[in-house]
Amino acid sequence: MGLVGRSFCNLVKAFKAFSMMFFVQSSTCYLLVHFTELLVFFFCSKLVPVEEILTIDIKPGWKKGTKITFPEKGNEQQHIIPADLVFIIDEKPHPMFSRDGNDLILSQKISLSEALTGYTVHLTTLDGRNLTIPINTVIHPNYEEVVPREGMPIPKDPTKRGNLRIKFSIKFPTRLTSEQKAGIKSLMGP
Numbered sequence: 001m002g003l004v005g006r007s008f009c010n011l012v013k014a015f016k017a018f019s020m021m022f023f024v025q026s027s028t029c030y031l032l033v034h035f036t037e038l039l040v041f042f043f044c045s046k047l048v049p050v051e052e053i054l055t056i057d058i059k060p061g062w063k064k065g066t067k068i069t070f071p072e073k074g075n076e077q078q079h080i081i082p083a084d085l086v087f088i089i090d091e092k093p094h095p096m097f098s099r100d101g102n103d104l105i106l107s108q109k110i111s112l113s114e115a116l117t118g119y120t121v122h123l124t125t126l127d128g129r130n131l132t133i134p135i136n137t138v139i140h141p142n143y144e145e146v147v148p149r150e151g152m153p154i155p156k157d158p159t160k161r162g163n164l165r166i167k168f169s170i171k172f173p174t175r176l177t178s179e180q181k182a183g184i185k186s187l188m189g190p
Contacts, residue, residue: 052073054070054073054085056068056087058089059155059158060152060153060155060158061102061152061153061154061155061158062089062155063089063091063099063101063155064089064090064091065088065089066088066089067086067087067088067089068086068087068088068089069084069085069086069087070084070085070086071084072084073085094126096123097126099152100165101162102151102152102153102154102161102162102163103151103152103162103163103164103165104126104150104151104152104162104163104164104165105165105167106121106123106164106165106166106167107166107167107168107169108121108166108167108168108169109168109169109171110139110168110169110170110171111170111171112170112171112172112173114139115138115139115140115168115170116138116139118134118135118136118137119134119135119139119168120132120133120134120135121133121135121145121166125150131147131150133145133147133166139168139170141168141170143167143168144165144166144167144168145165145166145168146163146164146165146166147163147164147165147166148163149161149162149163150163150164151163151164151165
């Protein structure tokens, strides 16, 4: 599952004014909807309350703004076609990852010594796998490590995925002793 399939996504906007309840189970959202329906009997008609369960199968990789439409599921009135019921996907912030298109962004805070000598990223993916990503190059302030095919699933082709992009924030020391400065100069050279 991607961000969308594992509650990175909330259904938040309905363009109808009637009551509803949401039941989310894995990547499926069940909606208990209350609305009025026009029943016609021979020469008279009556509006009656109706309860119906609508199901939305949330696809991994769906982006913010994806619309799900239930045609003519709005309240009915005499001589008026019921409106469509439209839900719009919104993204719930994740504590570790952010999203940029189909790519996932992970920010890591590291020390200056880790940036200079190497660092290993340990993380749990959204689908529960543990990844270990060794970085053996010098990490500079704008460095970004790209891990191919570890991002969001691409909705039109779920066999493909975006990338995981790891960005680094390097903690520099606020001060150094004269011995530390001399040691750095002797190691790094002029």
